Amino acid sequence: MKLVTAVIKPHKWEDVREALETFGVTGMTVSEVSGYGRQKGHTEVYRGAEYDIALVPKIRIEIVVDNDDADDVVGIIVKTAQTGRIGDGKVWVSPVETVVRVRTGDRDEAAL
Amino acid sequence: MKLVTAVIKPHKWEDVREALETFGVTGMTVSEVSGYGRQKGHTEVYRGAEYDIALVPKIRIEIVVDNDDADDVVGIIVKTAQTGRIGDGKVWVSPVETVVRVRTGDRDEAAL
Amino acid sequence: MKLVTAVIKPHKWEDVREALETFGVTGMTVSEVSGYGRQKGHTEVYRGAEYDIALVPKIRIEIVVDNDDADDVVGIIVKTAQTGRIGDGKVWVSPVETVVRVRTGDRDEAAL
Amino acid sequence: MDTGDTAWVLTSAALVLLMTPGLALFYGGMVRSKSVLNMMMMSFSSLALIGVIWVLYGYSLSFGNDLGGGLLGDPTDFWGLKGLMSPDALVFTVPSLAFVAFQSVFAIITVALISGAIADRARFGPWLLFSWIWATIVYFPVCHWVFDFNGSTGTDFVGGWIANNLKAIDFAGGTAVHINAGAAGLALALVLGKRKGFGKEAMRPHNLTLVMIGAGLLWFGWFGFNAGSALGANTLAAVTWMNTLSATAAAALGWLLLEKIRDGKPTSLGAASGIVAGLVAITPSCSSVSPIGALIIGFLAGIFCALAVGLKYKFGYDDSLDVVGVHLIGGIWGTLSVGLLATASAPAAVDGLFYGGGVDQLWRQAVGAGAVLAFSFIVTLVIGFAIEKSIGFRISEEEEVEGIDGVEHAESAYDFTGSGGGSGFASGHLAAATAPTQEGVNA
Amino acid sequence: MDTGDTAWVLTSAALVLLMTPGLALFYGGMVRSKSVLNMMMMSFSSLALIGVIWVLYGYSLSFGNDLGGGLLGDPTDFWGLKGLMSPDALVFTVPSLAFVAFQSVFAIITVALISGAIADRARFGPWLLFSWIWATIVYFPVCHWVFDFNGSTGTDFVGGWIANNLKAIDFAGGTAVHINAGAAGLALALVLGKRKGFGKEAMRPHNLTLVMIGAGLLWFGWFGFNAGSALGANTLAAVTWMNTLSATAAAALGWLLLEKIRDGKPTSLGAASGIVAGLVAITPSCSSVSPIGALIIGFLAGIFCALAVGLKYKFGYDDSLDVVGVHLIGGIWGTLSVGLLATASAPAAVDGLFYGGGVDQLWRQAVGAGAVLAFSFIVTLVIGFAIEKSIGFRISEEEEVEGIDGVEHAESAYDFTGSGGGSGFASGHLAAATAPTQEGVNA
Amino acid sequence: MDTGDTAWVLTSAALVLLMTPGLALFYGGMVRSKSVLNMMMMSFSSLALIGVIWVLYGYSLSFGNDLGGGLLGDPTDFWGLKGLMSPDALVFTVPSLAFVAFQSVFAIITVALISGAIADRARFGPWLLFSWIWATIVYFPVCHWVFDFNGSTGTDFVGGWIANNLKAIDFAGGTAVHINAGAAGLALALVLGKRKGFGKEAMRPHNLTLVMIGAGLLWFGWFGFNAGSALGANTLAAVTWMNTLSATAAAALGWLLLEKIRDGKPTSLGAASGIVAGLVAITPSCSSVSPIGALIIGFLAGIFCALAVGLKYKFGYDDSLDVVGVHLIGGIWGTLSVGLLATASAPAAVDGLFYGGGVDQLWRQAVGAGAVLAFSFIVTLVIGFAIEKSIGFRISEEEEVEGIDGVEHAESAYDFTGSGGGSGFASGHLAAATAPTQEGVNA
Numbered sequence A, B, C: 001m002k003l004v005t006a007v008i009k010p011h012k013w014e015d016v017r018e019a020l021e022t023f024g025v026t027g028m029t030v031s032e033v034s035g036y037g038r039q040k041g042h043t044e045v046y047r048g049a050e051y052d053i054a055l056v057p058k059i060r061i062e063i064v065v066d067n068d069d070a071d072d073v074v075g076i077i078v079k080t081a082q083t084g085r086i087g088d089g090k091v092w093v094s095p096v097e098t099v100v101r102v103r104t105g106d107r108d109e110a111a112l
Numbered sequence D, E, F: 001m002d003t004g005d006t007a008w009v010l011t012s013a014a015l016v017l018l019m020t021p022g023l024a025l026f027y028g029g030m031v032r033s034k035s036v037l038n039m040m041m042m043s044f045s046s047l048a049l050i051g052v053i054w055v056l057y058g059y060s061l062s063f064g065n066d067l068g069g070g071l072l073g074d075p076t077d078f079w080g081l082k083g084l085m086s087p088d089a090l091v092f093t094v095p096s097l098a099f100v101a102f103q104s105v106f107a108i109i110t111v112a113l114i115s116g117a118i119a120d121r122a123r124f125g126p127w128l129l130f131s132w133i134w135a136t137i138v139y140f141p142v143c144h145w146v147f148d149f150n151g152s153t154g155t156d157f158v159g160g161w162i163a164n165n166l167k168a169i170d171f172a173g174g175t176a177v178h179i180n181a182g183a184a185g186l187a188l189a190l191v192l193g194k195r196k197g198f199g200k201e202a203m204r205p206h207n208l209t210l211v212m213i214g215a216g217l218l219w220f221g222w223f224g225f226n227a228g229s230a231l232g233a234n235t236l237a238a239v240t241w242m243n244t245l246s247a248t249a250a251a252a253l254g255w256l257l258l259e260k261i262r263d264g265k266p267t268s269l270g271a272a273s274g275i276v277a278g279l280v281a282i283t284p285s286c287s288s289v290s291p292i293g294a295l296i297i298g299f300l301a302g303i304f305c306a307l308a309v310g311l312k313y314k315f316g317y318d319d320s321l322d323v324v325g326v327h328l329i330g331g332i333w334g335t336l337s338v339g340l341l342a343t344a345s346a347p348a349a350v351d352g353l354f355y356g357g358g359v360d361q362l363w364r365q366a367v368g369a370g371a372v373l374a375f376s377f378i379v380t381l382v383i384g385f386a387i388e389k390s391i392g393f394r395i396s397e398e399e400e401v402e403g404i405d406g407v408e409h410a411e412s413a414y415d416f417t418g419s420g421g422g423s424g425f426a427s428g429h430l431a432a433a434t435a436p437t438q439e440g441v442n443a
């Protein structure tokens, strides 16, 4: 099993979700995070005092997948989330030893 | 060392925390996330326009544990968080190479 | 590639970011999480009813790095985030098989 | 007709109207974020429903000529407010409809007050049904007893028994509003039972800034409530205004002091609660005590109510937002305080026990308070059980866990994600627009 | 001069002023969290800009002696409000400046109302320019037509054509305010086009508690709007006050009922929207119908507007916050309702169709409504396109995605992290303070 | 007694009361989310504490017969407001207690204004102590100087020196309220020192919608503040009302324009700040200038204050929410502007420098402003240091990092998790209920 973690631009979330669903990914876990990188934040002004907001809102997606699917899933995310502009995000893959479905206690492939 | 990541229903958090404490887990890191899966979201209505809220609130727990404890911890979480209804969540285990306690610089077993 | 995950005290975030930047880390992903551990939460009182707030706000940082940099990055975080008081947090390192930059499709070292 | 008096009564009526949205905020901020809309809707629906039935028959039941025994007004007198648009229709020195307006908002807020006792768990339809029945068979009669004075619209006009026969002094509604709503709240809390997790889980206020806004608006509006009850812009109005300030300020201090001593810290929820406690207690007594008397009444109201909000844990009833602790206890104390602290130098010109007046006024106050308490509690129990047993009053335990806002209103209060518009993390997507336009959406 | 009347008009003016911040909240809560500040700023800027031009020439254009045909007031009459501080300057029984004040806040809110149609996408500078031009060439003239009565300041004073020649009854502004703003909103929504994602993505209200606060403040202020339009504290004011309550309560019920039937659940947004719909509909008619008539007008307003808000999906214009559905439709219905439900027993002393008055008043109402609708729609289209084609009115698609608050105001509305102060998760850091003090920061 | 005047004064008093909760929101929205409750509590505690001492002796110190030299009222005259409930007790044409009420809320808000200078770091108990002492030895005397007019309650009544001897014009409190609070704020900011991270870390407003609600309520209430100071419903009240609108609208424009030019974007915080700046500046001058004069005063107030808020970075004092920049600078400008722009055609009937009146009025204004500034600044420094050195005024650095809401009030403002009730992510659990009921919880 692999864990695919993707950090993408928030407005791409809906597209990515659809593309993954079409591919057959049935579940994922999503959170709102802040990104720090080449894409710089923005500036806000309050009573003449300027604030640099260093962080950029991003969406973080975690998907546990079969070993075989990992590459495809990464490919789909990269393709769908790409805008070509700085800040599109990263996707990384890490090993998972086991996964369990809480409802049934099923393990690994059966748990997805 | 292993990292146990669990995504569970929010109202089970308190029970899971207690069960893990009883078992001897002294620390964990928790966050509010959104889940996407078999359990569907709900519908909201604003001025006659219906919105499908696709995501379901979940709690994500991360626990770094000794290799030996990983299975027990997974077992406890699965048992405690189970309601038998769709959406109970997933638990997965991945390898951790080292863990450090920031306060002391202690490593691995000593860091937990 | 390695994934360094650090859970630290929120007011140390700015220092850690600066130290990492100086070292040459160009990107990371950050989120607000709740910690549970030796550091206890606090008590709030509403109309005479006391509430124990078990969780403590923490910042969680994820950095994908080259194998060679992992130890340095861990060291920098531990050094910078240390206050010596309970609750300083944990840092752990786990293996990453591949990482992709969404914008370009670059992989691994090139993706950072 | 006096234009100055009319200006003040119209202003006061608007001020009192604002109290119900104020209450919605005060209550709404105290519940969890998954129930705030339902909480607010119980107040807003009172504005809607009671507003309508007040026009149709409520005013007439309350302020029609007495049907006998000072128990109820004649519903045929002013059905649909008939005849009251005439320039000749006056109540004391103001146009009748100004008085109708002023009293309408009293009926509305009294019903809304009850809802604090049953936060997070009452189905909305049954709540509406309850409101309707309760206003009709509890509030309108009690309003007649307390607020309908002989001679108000002409020399042969006959009003209610508490005002005219018992001669209890309840200037702006310690009995009719606060004891009435408080007793009803207690009864409903018993009927509906405890929330899942009551006494164990954290049910702390989700947004204390809303509570503070609400408390501020309530205080503001309450000047209309109390000083407006003078039905004119005169010394009586000025006295009641100033007593309303004095008691409220002292009550907030009292509550904070008690918290400091008992819990170690004075809280903002305590300040907001103390404000409301003081306002409740001075409501019946503002015309009959001096500003110093008002300070005493208020300060003790703050102490008493701060102690009383703990009773629910002791006795195990889930009066969620302390309608009993604040309105029932505060209302009883305020009503009795007239018997103790009234001074003949105040506009009501009566001496209470501590001013040498003996117990004459005190027993009148006690009888008035007791009568309203008992009547309201018993009738509310009956209405509540009838609804619970017939159509069901409470949402299911699972729905409670899910949150009543979604269950009863298909809404959630907040969405702070940067969602939609091609940006942000869309927490959802538009599925369909209002039925007739379904095509449009997919176009 | 009558002090009671003056007290009421000054109070009413303050109440109406509060409506614009109230509207800012009502609208602000309905947009996404990335646009709430811009939404509120469109209302607040109206307070600023229209307040200033009203003093400079707006009042004079609106209420100066008629220049001919009842079309426009003489701008030289009261330029800079000259001459109006004199104790002799009266409008009916109140000081002229009290009337100036009362009318100023009408102009302000009418402009602010329009902004709901163009949420999330209008550049702020062009919006200011639009407001300025629109107030000058649309609102001030229409205000003159509808609100400027012959003889108000002296026997030979001549006012506007709708009030005096057509004799349509528009007591507090169904045409001048609501149809006017609603038609302009429709025109601007067409000019600016749809938001990215309109009809597909979730653009649900980000903070319904703000919407409820806003609705509460609007209702409160609206008593000044309607009953203040009596320009005195008298029976007329009392009647309009009470009709305002009746219609609004009934409209909220109507909207909730429709939702229950059509969508399955009554919502808090529905209650808030019903309140506004009822207030809009009773605005023109509150002086001419009975409280029962008001109940009917309000209830139907709730139904009509709840149905009308779906039209934008059908026809595909992005009237973001339903200015058309609520203000245009509600305003038309309210204006026509006078022709149907007016009763001679009400202060306006006219019988409508259903009270045996035939169609005489109805056609007057229809002509008034139609004239204002057409004038406002056409002129607004022209102004809007002129701005769009010259300096550009709309932000870019990318900016829309990013959020207009940051783009146009360099701010974001909320920061709930425990940031800064050596604590919390600093979402940013101070880069520079106001120019002249740059050194200080680095010191 | 005049009922119209009384209606207006009572209404105004309620409006001014609302300003303090309004201020609590305005200030509360500007701090970080970990300090909003403490910020609001500094205002609410002023309502409580100053309300009580006003009744006990504050009114008498302020408005008792002069003890000599126009410096202080006789505290024995109206101790506990004695004797003022009588129908014969009048101030001009209104009941004495109406005037007492109106002035009470001035004292309350003046104290509350100061708190903006010391956001996030003042212990609550010492703040209460400070408020008490400051009101007693600074505000009540200054109030006597400025607002207590010879002859107000009878021909031989003697008031304060600024009003009667110096004859500076401070209609509604440019000196007594704004310079007074602003100077005290500066002194306290110096006593308490800078917040950890001041000038480096992000301390941006956590909730700008609260700031906007607050600004709206302040503006609304300020009509009572200014026009209510006419103590009657008359031409003077109408003039001051309209000037209050004019100046405020112009000030918001001025502030936004400066921001646009200097920072590139006009902000919502700028609009809200401009509103307050305009209100401050027109407070002393609203009775003596024309609406055009008011536009000028307001516009320049917007510019001046927008520039002045940067001074704290330059000079390195942490006036957290710009009490100096807005209230001190705005108050000085407004007070001096009377000497420049007063016109004899306005009710105060004085010509300023630009209207040919020479410098006669200008020096009076300058002396009044300077006297209050110096007195307030020096005495506040002394009180502040005395408290800091004895019981300590400031929380520790660690507590500052943790957040003052938890430290001083054991509360946190927001909990948006779907917590408790068997549902949601319980961020905590009930540990114990109020002491006497401990058993109940475990039952």
Ligand SMILES: Nc1ncnc2c1ncn2[C@@H]1O[C@H](COP(=O)(O)OP(=O)(O)O)[C@@H](O)[C@H]1O
Pocket (backbone or CB within 6 Å): A007, A034, A035, A036, A037, A038, A039, A040, A056, A058, A085, A086, A087, A088, A089, A090, C026, C027, C028, C029, C030, C062, C063, C064, C065, C101, C102, C103, C112
């Ligand atoms: N080394 C890293 N580890 C974890 N997350 C990263 C890393 N580098 C970048 N990110 C995430 O990816 C996002 C995009 O990175 P950025 O450098 O801005 O643009 P790009 O990926 O297009 O070069 C960042 O906002 C951050 O959330």
Ligand SMILES: Nc1ncnc2c1ncn2[C@@H]1O[C@H](COP(=O)(O)OP(=O)(O)O)[C@@H](O)[C@H]1O
Pocket (backbone or CB within 6 Å): A026, A027, A028, A029, A030, A062, A063, A064, A065, A101, A102, A103, A112, B007, B034, B035, B036, B037, B038, B039, B040, B056, B058, B085, B086, B087, B088, B089, B090
């Ligand atoms: N492949 C996956 N990777 C990561 N998280 C998942 C995955 N599948 C499901 N989840 C998480 O588990 C939750 C429950 O999954 P769901 O399919 O709804 O029910 P069940 O686990 O009972 O079959 C989801 O809401 C999501 O947060």
Ligand SMILES: Nc1ncnc2c1ncn2[C@@H]1O[C@H](COP(=O)(O)OP(=O)(O)O)[C@@H](O)[C@H]1O
Pocket (backbone or CB within 6 Å): B026, B027, B028, B029, B030, B062, B063, B064, B065, B101, B102, B103, B112, C007, C034, C035, C036, C037, C038, C039, C040, C056, C058, C085, C086, C087, C088, C089, C090
């Ligand atoms: N086993 C663990 N797995 C994951 N996170 C942990 C674990 N133990 C502690 N943490 C995180 O580290 C934080 C600090 O731990 P704590 O025990 O309070 O102090 P310390 O690390 O100084 O001993 C916790 O709040 C939690 O977020």
